[in-house]
Amino acid sequence: xxxxxxxxxxxxxxxxxxxxxxxxxxxxxxxxxxxxxxxxxxxxxxxxxxxxxxxxxxxxxxxxxxxxxxxxxxxxxxxxxxxxxxxxxxxxxxxxxxxxxxxxxxxxxxxxxxxxxxxxxxxxxxxxxxxxxxxxxxxxxxxxxxxxxxxxxxxxxxxxxxxxxxxxxxxxxxxxxxxxxxxxxxxxxxxxxxxxxxxxxxxxxxxxxxxxxxxxxxxxxxxxxxxxxxxxxxxxxxxxxxxxxxxxxxxxxxxxxxxxxxxxxxxxxxxxxxxxxxxxxxxxxxxxxxxxxxxxxxxxxxxxxxxxxxxxxxxxxxxxxxxxxxxxxxxxxxxxxxxxxxxxxxxxxxxxxxxxxxxxxxxxxxxxxxxxxxxxxxxxxxxxxxx
DNA sequence: TCTGGGGTCCTAGGACCC
DNA sequence: TCTGGGGTCCTAGGACCC
Numbered sequence: 001x002x003x004x005x006x007x008x009x010x011x012x013x014x015x016x017x018x019x020x021x022x023x024x025x026x027x028x029x030x031x032x033x034x035x036x037x038x039x040x041x042x043x044x045x046x047x048x049x050x051x052x053x054x055x056x057x058x059x060x061x062x063x064x065x066x067x068x069x070x071x072x073x074x075x076x077x078x079x080x081x082x083x084x085x086x087x088x089x090x091x092x093x094x095x096x097x098x099x100x101x102x103x104x105x106x107x108x109x110x111x112x113x114x115x116x117x118x119x120x121x122x123x124x125x126x127x128x129x130x131x132x133x134x135x136x137x138x139x140x141x142x143x144x145x146x147x148x149x150x151x152x153x154x155x156x157x158x159x160x161x162x163x164x165x166x167x168x169x170x171x172x173x174x175x176x177x178x179x180x181x182x183x184x185x186x187x188x189x190x191x192x193x194x195x196x197x198x199x200x201x202x203x204x205x206x207x208x209x210x211x212x213x214x215x216x217x218x219x220x221x222x223x224x225x226x227x228x229x230x231x232x233x234x235x236x237x238x239x240x241x242x243x244x245x246x247x248x249x250x251x252x253x254x255x256x257x258x259x260x261x262x263x264x265x266x267x268x269x270x271x272x273x274x275x276x277x278x279x280x281x282x283x284x285x286x287x288x289x290x291x292x293x294x295x296x297x298x299x300x301x302x303x304x305x306x307x308x309x310x311x312x313x314x315x316x317x318x319x320x321x322x323x324x325x326x327x328x329x330x331x332x333x334x335x336x337x338x339x340x341x342x343x344x345x346x347x348x349x350x351x352x353x354x355x356x357x358x359x360x361x362x363x364x365x366x367x368x369x370x371x372x373x374x375x376x377x378x379x380x381x382x383x384x385x386x387x
Numbered sequence: 388t389c390t391g392g393g394g395t396c397c398t399a400g401g402a403c404c405c
Numbered sequence: 406t407c408t409g410g411g412g413t414c415c416t417a418g419g420a421c422c423c
Binding site (some may be wrong): 040 | 398
């Protein structure tokens with residue numbers, strides 16, 4: 001019988017801030033933006049802040065109305081990544097089979113470890129204690145025979161929770177839960193649930209597979225059918241096939257000036273090309289994203305035979321896509337760009353590139369190297385230098 | 388209230404080939 | 406004269422997650 005732990009750090013960013021700043025402890029901490037930051041949203045709210053109704057993804061403007069005396073912070077990703085690494089290292093002590101899902105949560109396969117470490121509940125208690133003692137953070141843990149149920153179980157008694165679903169008890173665990181607990185069914189699906197009078201997992205359980213696929217589509221209908229029966233989603237176990245990277249910027253005010261938008265696009269290109277080189281990827285497919293003032297969003301992408309080689313190459317491709325899509329006169333609130341279907345940059349990489357670009361590429365590699373050695377140097381090329 | 392940023396996966400349709 | 410079926414690659418958009 002397989003056994004999985006899902007471990008999820010409680011209000012992670014806010015908790016790290018409270019750890020580093022004792023004066024924040026016991027107070028509502030909201031990470032994501034300062035009061036007055038236009039168009040920022042809450043990234044994490046401490047449990048004290050949640051009592052005011054503040055939650056993730058809420059506009060900061062609204063959070064300030066609910067909780068005017070809260071402690072508002074923009075956040076420090078570098079510090080959160082550092083703290084996350086400490087936690088993941090401890091997780092790794094408990095299981096060699098560790099699957100990190102995001103910065104603050106992971107699955108641990110503890111199948112067959114009971115002989116070594118004791119019953120699964122005791123393993124989880126040890127894990128929670130070590131995380132608390134060595135990092136000062138609390139973690140909520142779910143235990144089940146598959147990852148999907150373990151994930152839902154960890155959310156049952158947050159914060160500092162521990163929930164065990166015994167083997168064979170998966171269906172009994174799921175059926176009474178409100179449909180809102182289904183991981184993978186977001187706001188659009190919740191609306192559909194409501195429309196069809198589906199309040200609990202049991203309501204969904206009573207529908208046939210045919211009925212579910214008719215209502216929700218083939219793949220998602222099957223997913224729901226299995227989820228309410230406590231069966232794990234297979235998708236966790238498979239190797240993730242394609243990778244992509246993207247960067248985007250929402251402007252505090254809508255932009256109408258083409259040159260200003262293009263400059264932002266150029267800065268995004270710089271971010272992307274450094275990351276591409278740094279992580280040793282290559283990509284033939286580039287994409288842009290434009291969000292207009294009314295929040296309608298359009299995208300375009302283009303695949304070409306040759307991989308992106310240089311900053312200017314990337315910028316040219318994106319500018320071309322931008323002008324294909326951009327509707328003059330409409331206010332632009334966001335511009336973004338991405339690189340998709342990333343492949344590992346092989347040794348033969350050079351041959352794929354136009355040799356005329358070689359010098360430029362070498363220069364960019366050099367700048368990348370300097371930026372890595374001296375992170376403060378902030379070397380930049382071209383367009384944004386004159387500011 | 389007015390909606391971030393960085394990802395993954397799914398669907399539907401078009402183009403093209405055999 | 407009109408039109409099958411399967412496979413692959415690509416694009417646009419949407420839903421969802423943290």
